[in-house]
Amino acid sequence: MIEINTSRAKQFLSEDRFSQAYKQAEKAFELVQQRNGEGTEWLGWRDLLADPNDAILEQIDSLATNIREQADVFIVCGIGGSYLGARAVIEALGSFFGNDGPEIIFAGHHMSGKYLKDLIGYLDKPNKEGEPKSVFVNVISKSGTTLETALSFRVLRKWMTEQFPEDVDDRIICTTSKEGGALNELIDQHGYKKFIIPDDVGGRFSVLTPVGLFPIAVAGIDIRTLFYEAVSKYEELEEDAEQIIDYAATKYALFDDGKTLDVLTTFEPQLEALGGWLQQLLGESEGKQGKGMFPATATYSTDLHSIGQFIQQGTRNMMETFITVKSEEKSITIEELPENNDGLNYLSGKTFHEINTQAFRGTLQAHTDGDVPSIVVSLDKLNAQHIGEFIYFYELLTAVYCYCLGVNPFNQPGVEDYKREMYQLLGKH
Numbered sequence: 097m098i099e100i101n102t103s104r105a106k107q108f109l110s111e112d113r114f115s116q117a118y119k120q121a122e123k124a125f126e127l128v129q130q131r132n133g134e135g136t137e138w139l140g141w142r143d144l145l146a147d148p149n150d151a152i153l154e155q156i157d158s159l160a161t162n163i164r165e166q167a168d169v170f171i172v173c174g175i176g177g178s179y180l181g182a183r184a185v186i187e188a189l190g191s192f193f194g195n196d197g198p199e200i201i202f203a204g205h206h207m208s209g210k211y212l213k214d215l216i217g218y219l220d221k222p223n224k225e226g227e228p229k230s231v232f233v234n235v236i237s238k239s240g241t242t243l244e245t246a247l248s249f250r251v252l253r254k255w256m257t258e259q260f261p262e263d264v265d266d267r268i269i270c271t272t273s274k275e276g277g278a279l280n281e282l283i284d285q286h287g288y289k290k291f292i293i294p295d296d297v298g299g300r301f302s303v304l305t306p307v308g309l310f311p312i313a314v315a316g317i318d319i320r321t322l323f324y325e326a327v328s329k330y331e332e333l334e335e336d337a338e339q340i341i342d343y344a345a346t347k348y349a350l351f352d353d354g355k356t357l358d359v360l361t362t363f364e365p366q367l368e369a370l371g372g373w374l375q376q377l378l379g380e381s382e383g384k385q386g387k388g389m390f391p392a393t394a395t396y397s398t399d400l401h402s403i404g405q406f407i408q409q410g411t412r413n414m415m416e417t418f419i420t421v422k423s424e425e426k427s428i429t430i431e432e433l434p435e436n437n438d439g440l441n442y443l444s445g446k447t448f449h450e451i452n453t454q455a456f457r458g459t460l461q462a463h464t465d466g467d468v469p470s471i472v473v474s475l476d477k478l479n480a481q482h483i484g485e486f487i488y489f490y491e492l493l494t495a496v497y498c499y500c501l502g503v504n505p506f507n508q509p510g511v512e513d514y515k516r517e518m519y520q521l522l523g524k525h
């Protein structure tokens with residue numbers, strides 16, 4: 097279950113400002129629900145939960161199981177919404193070190209030649225049994241033309257072809273649009289396996305399509321629980337959207353009050369990538385027409401020892417969103433040492449999670465005292481159930497909050513600007 101506490105944000109808002117914002121958020125929710133807002137042709141991320149297609153989950157599961165049995169390494173080649181969701185879920189629910197099943201490696205999310213060279217050098221080395229590594233590649237690109245992904249895939253495809261002359265075409269799986277784009281041409285030529293990204297689901301809203309679900313399944317995570325918990329959250333919020341409306345209203349009222357930065361923070365390092373997913377979801381959705389709060393991310397307590405000073409006492413233009421987890425299955429209890437030479441016996445008997453929780457409480461209080469309004473989001477545990485809920489919750493929140501701002505949540509016209517300039521410099525015709 098996700099709990100949202102907006103009280104430490106509302107204490108910074110006048111009743112008037114909040115009640116205006118609340119009315120706006122109610123209307124914004126209606127725009128989403130009644131499909132009357134801008135960009136309404138992009139609401140497929142809701143439709144796929146309203147009318148789940150179990151056959152796709154089945155297909156994903158069966159191919160993923162197959163690959164888990166054969167692969168040493170599974171490469172996810174994609175950028176932005178084509179990899180952030182998968183990475184977020186895999187890191188949130190996996191182990192920090194030595195996961196079971198294939199090693200998942202991300203590529204295609206930048207243009208570092210060194211990265212690809214190092215990756216190929218690593219792939220060239222034998223596996224633990226001293227045999228050549230068994231590698232599969234999932235290239236994910238809705239447009240099929242994004243430069244970072246396409247270039248990396250070109251290099252990886254060459255290596256795969258040389259390495260696996262017999263069955264290379266069975267080792268490449270493409271996730272792309274139904275039609276069009278260079279990737280579909282390659283699929284036609286080589287007969288690669290293909291998952292379709294629905295036309296009406298934008299990249300940053302696509303984690304619950306094969307874009308995210310296939311790599312997540314290859315990582316051994318239960319995609320049915322993840323997906324159907326998102327379905328339950330969808331149904332719950334269709335019945336009663338108070339949780340979303342209150343949150344969107346609070347965030348919008350803070351923006352209206354001059355807050356231009358939302359620091360998305362967590363005390364759980366395995367949620368760092370979830371912050372990255374959220375950063376794209378909010379950033380590409382709200383940051384347009386000179387509006388929006390810049391979504392920054394921070395991982396505590398690590399970053400309390402770097403940017404914590406700024407958050408406590410720097411420019412007062414920010415709010416903070418704490419993503420917390422109430423209980424932790426694996427923790428370490430501090431043991432009492434007879435000599436107490438490090439002076440830490442006062443913590444003996446406590447777990448790291450308990451100590452971390454006090455670090456969170458202390459930070460929340462200090463930042464409130466430092467005039468930073470905060471929203472606290474609590475998950476009971478880190479499991480597929482709560483992450484599934486979390487994903488849909490934030491997709492809906494993003495849409496509702498963007499309609500409060502008066503922007504189209506589903507386009508990203510600004511991203512095209514850098515692409516245009518870059519292609520011109522590169523001499524693309």
Ligand SMILES: O=P(O)(O)OC[C@H]1O[C@](O)(CO)[C@@H](O)[C@@H]1O
Nearest residue numbers: 176177178237238239242299511
């Ligand atoms: O899946 P594609 O078409 O390669 O696009 C990748 C990403 O690039 C963007 O278009 C711009 O960052 C995102 O919206 C998208 O998630």
